[in-house]
Amino acid sequence: MDLQGVRHIAIIMDGNGRWAEARGMVRARGHRAGVDSVREVVTDCARAHLPWLTLYALSTENFKMRPALEVRLLMVLLKRFMINERATLMENGVRLITAGRIQEFPARVVAEIRRTEALTAGNRGMTLCLALNYGGRGEIVDAARELAREVRAGNLDPESIDEAAFAQRLYCPSMPDVDLLVRTAGDLRVSNFLLWQISYAEIFVTPMCWPDVRRPLIESALAEYARRDRRFGGVQGGGAAS
Numbered sequence: 001m002d003l004q005g006v007r008h009i010a011i012i013m014d015g016n017g018r019w020a021e022a023r024g025m026v027r028a029r030g031h032r033a034g035v036d037s038v039r040e041v042v043t044d045c046a047r048a049h050l051p052w053l054t055l056y057a058l059s060t061e062n063f064k065m066r067p068a069l070e071v072r073l074l075m076v077l078l079k080r081f082m083i084n085e086r087a088t089l090m091e092n093g094v095r096l097i098t099a100g101r102i103q104e105f106p107a108r109v110v111a112e113i114r115r116t117e118a119l120t121a122g123n124r125g126m127t128l129c130l131a132l133n134y135g136g137r138g139e140i141v142d143a144a145r146e147l148a149r150e151v152r153a154g155n156l157d158p159e160s161i162d163e164a165a166f167a168q169r170l171y172c173p174s175m176p177d178v179d180l181l182v183r184t185a186g187d188l189r190v191s192n193f194l195l196w197q198i199s200y201a202e203i204f205v206t207p208m209c210w211p212d213v214r215r216p217l218i219e220s221a222l223a224e225y226a227r228r229d230r231r232f233g234g235v236q237g238g239g240a241a242s
């Protein structure tokens with residue numbers, strides 16, 4: 001896999017339900033198949049030495065608005081993933097972290113997530129960030145609230161707040177900007193995902209549903225990325241970023 005200089009890929013894993021329905025299966029089967037894609041993509045990206053991969057596993061909207069039974073299944077899959085994938089994550093040097101309000105998850109799920117985070121904390125390969133009960137607006141609001149607290153406590157001068165200071169209060173301060181945002185299942189929207197970090201991301205949308213995604217799709221996205229002219233607000237072929 002040629003990374004084309006990409007440091008951070010973020011993926012909106014969509015279409016599990018459609019994948020299942022197209023095969024006359026219940027939606028749950030799509031989510032189960034989606035876990036296989038997660039395992040394969042994480043392993044391939046780690047072995048290619050991608051520094052950072054963020055997967056949108058559950059939005060705040062999914063968590064609040066999906067039928068209770070489906071949310072329960074996703075919790076079971078997540079807990080199982082945390083237990084079953086530990087060995088593979090360790091083998092591939094992957095550090096697992098999360099972004100989102102996981103404190104609202106059942107305690108036994110949170111415990112397994114924390115265990116995997118602790119076990120993999122010293123790994124120096126790829127960082128895998130799972131966005132769980134995550135919303136981009138919520139993340140920005142939480143960061144603003146934190147800044148406000150520091151100002152109120154007298155520890156921060158409002159005039160010193162710049163983009164770097166703001167970014168320091170996001171859920172994962174060490175997260176680099178997203179270079180390549182991949183969305184599966186065809187919808188042309190960002191769905192409240194990493195709103196701050198995708199400011200200059202190249203967006204690649206595929207009609208393929210998430211359970212069908214394997215390494216070739218990621219390679220196609222990277223090849224397409226290599227054809228893009230990233231200008232960061234400057235002019236074609238170089239010039240100062242703005």
Ligand code: FPP
Nearest residue numbers: 013014015016017018034035057077078081
């Ligand atoms: C979108 O498909 C997918 C989700 C809401 C959940 C993503 C979850 C997984 C891939 C499996 C669990 C993940 C881990 C890390 C264990 P959808 O249900 O919105 O599909 P649809 O739009 O076709 O209905």
